[in-house]
Amino acid sequence: MAFYKLSMRLKQMKTEYHYTECGLDNIILCNREIVQDDHGEQVVLIPNINGLHEFIALSIIDSENRMSGKELRFLRTLMGLTQDELAQIVQRKRLTINRWESGKTRINGAVETLLRQLVAEHFEVKKSVRETSIKRREKTRTEPIRIDCSDPKHYRLVA
Numbered sequence: 001m002a003f004y005k006l007s008m009r010l011k012q013m014k015t016e017y018h019y020t021e022c023g024l025d026n027i028i029l030c031n032r033e034i035v036q037d038d039h040g041e042q043v044v045l046i047p048n049i050n051g052l053h054e055f056i057a058l059s060i061i062d063s064e065n066r067m068s069g070k071e072l073r074f075l076r077t078l079m080g081l082t083q084d085e086l087a088q089i090v091q092r093k094r095l096t097i098n099r100w101e102s103g104k105t106r107i108n109g110a111v112e113t114l115l116r117q118l119v120a121e122h123f124e125v126k127k128s129v130r131e132t133s134i135k136r137r138e139k140t141r142t143e144p145i146r147i148d149c150s151d152p153k154h155y156r157l158v159a
Contacts, residue, residue, distance in 0.1 A: 017044050023074050026141060027056060030158050031150040048152040053078055054123055055147065055155040061116040061132065065141040069103040072115065076101075079122045090114055 015034055019027040029052075035043045046052055057078055060071045067075075076086050076097075083097040090097075090111050099105040107115070116132035146158035 019044075022053065022056065023077075024056070024070055024145075026144045028144045028146045028158075029149045030146055031148055046149075046152070048155075051152065052147070052149075052155055056145065057119055058123065058125065059145050059147075059157065061119045061127075063141060064134065066139060067107055067112050067115065068140040069101045069107075071140075072097075072107060073101040075115065075119050079119065089118065 015032070017029040017032050017034060019029050029044070029046075033045060035045065037043065057075055060067065060075060076083070081089075083094045083101070087094045087097050092111070096105070100107045113129065113133040117127065117129060120127040120132065148156050148158050
């Protein structure tokens, strides 16, 4: 049948890609192959997307910066929690979770430590409370998280 015969000529290049599809504004994928079809449309292939999302989550909880609302939303959805479920865990109202995620209010420091512990536990990473409660900067991260994607089995931060 004709629709199985796709006559698309692909051109490959390695470049940086601003990965906003995860809901975060500051993720840059480096050394990622981007293919272009005959119409010049870019298609980004991410072979280990679950591994990438886990790497992003662990980068967020390892950061010395305060957690942003978008990062909280990313982590909550990655763990498969609703706002109501997270509210029960941290003993807050769903409206409070909503305000944190929308950036209307700041996440309480003790709750942020608990959230970091929850993510570590979700991914079975051993972190002590002391490690996750280190003194955080007052500002949330503004610089991008640059991730080397040359080996999708072993994502790493670009120096």
